[in-house]
Amino acid sequence: MTLPLSILLIPLALFLLFFVILSLINIAHLIKFAAFDMGGFWACFLFIAGSALFLYFAWGLISSIDWRAPVQFSLGGWNQIPSPQ
Numbered sequence: 782m783t784l785p786l787s788i789l790l791i792p793l794a795l796f797l798l799f800f801v802i803l804s805l806i807n808i809a810h811l812i813k814f815a816a817f818d819m820g821g822f823w824a825c826f827l828f829i830a831g832s833a834l835f836l837y838f839a840w841g842l843i844s845s846i847d848w849r850a851p852v853q854f855s856l857g858g859w860n861q862i863p864s865p866q
Contacts, residue, residue, distance in 0.1 A: 782855065787848040804832060 808825060815821025 783851045783853050785848070786846070786850045786852050790848065793843075800832075804828075 807828065811821060811825040811828070815824060
């Protein structure tokens with residue numbers, strides 16, 4: 782069986798969507814409850830900077846992959862059905 786490698790981008794996109802939603806909730810809570818002092822500001826800044834740095838390096842790693850390449854795999858013994866005797 783052959784599938785394109787881009788099929789792996791679907792779980793990655795779902796993870797990124799989940800990450801963005803939780804990040805927005807996190808930033809909203811940081812702004813609402815702790816952004817008026819220096820500790821809250823630095824927590825918010827470090828979270829955003831760390832997330833941006835992580836996404837930058839992740840993009841650098843996955844951008845060099847040819848996502849149109851086919852991936853071949855077999856189901857092992859499942860595609861050989863024994864005949865009844």
